Amino acid sequence: MHRFRLLVSTLAIGTLLAVPQALFAQSSGIESRTSQHDIDQVDERLRTALDYRGMILVTVIDHAANAGKVDLSLPSTRTFVFGNPEVGTPMMQCQGSLALDLPQKMVIRETDEGTRLEWNHPDYLAERHGLGDCDLPLDKVAGALESIATEAAGD
Template sequence: MVRFGFVFSMIATVSVATSAFTQSSSVQTAVDKNFLAIETAVAEAGATPIASINHARLAKAEGVEMPASRVLIFSDPEINTPFLEETVRAGLDLPLRVLSFDQDDRPQIAYTDSQFLKVRHGLNDIQALNTFQSKMLEVLNNLDATPAPTNGLFADYGVIELRSQLSVPKAVERLRKAVMEQDDTVWFGEVDFAAEASHLGVELPDAVLLLFGGPAPGGVAMAGFPAIGLDAFCQKLLVYPNEEGGSVVIFNDIAALAELNYGSSAEPHHGLNKRLTATFRTAIE
């Protein structure tokens, strides 16, 4: 089950100013062309688009300049479900996603591949991993694309975890409310993995993925680190049950993603981590 909405909220306090960033129109055109090719391929592959996010356009509307960056998130329950049966935490890196972006005035495409999932979540279902990879390569077709880096990646790398006595439905309700009460966040939707799996006759524990992002602070954080747009801004927040009847909330460490992709991070990444962690912790207490 996928729900969509659009609401603005504030998730971080970041000093925002228009940068001196410039970009050639040819690079912008190439980024857009690659993205449209990906959208077409996703439709032809029979996958369901979940969110189409133009990071740069959203940031510019808030007065922040950043390199061209567009991510497409798309889903196939038959691909998602076997991973979630093995470990529900794999939902943090689902559904599938591809990023078209400008890196140093060069159009590039990045995607999450099966090796990233395998290493980060300790997955061992070879058939499921091969199916995931085949679908991704079908979508990418003949496009020149690079998988997300796995050098330095290990189990649970860059995963921030919070625990709550609240049930999953109550935690999701509180977290959604906390996000939607802010001022400058875009709400992209949510994915109910258990509901998806039930249509396939598979019973999974409650597992809900919330998708949202802050265009202004996100644009600042991505300005020199556009590749992190594959995993951030859309920020992903996965909620699933713990052993005591409460819930676990996990989300991506933005600084860790920057370090994985670029070997370094910046103050906005750490500032956003602190703000997000405080917001989520307060919501589920």
């Protein structure tokens, strides 16, 4: 029995080590795109893309400005909070805890590689909140977010 447990443990560890790092990155549920345009240009394009789709821009949080208020520094980082009640409401009707993650958010931030856009993939939210039994247009939402990010990146 001891040999069997050792064999199972060894196989399990070997399997984990063989899993590509990219799969671990995907499991975080964070999607991203990098733009070579400055953050103000990406900001403007993001606002336009949201407006074009009829999204409600709830607020934009300027994390770098907030950090400066307490004498700390942070590269330019902004969180856009936006949504469409026609899409978000049915999701929250399915599982009320989804209100923790809705409205949708998209972060734009300066990095050494350019302006990075990041957002949660809807499948991650579905898994996080147990939306498996609900008939929701998650692929459509994912496509819309990808399209918005692509337009905002402008590359």
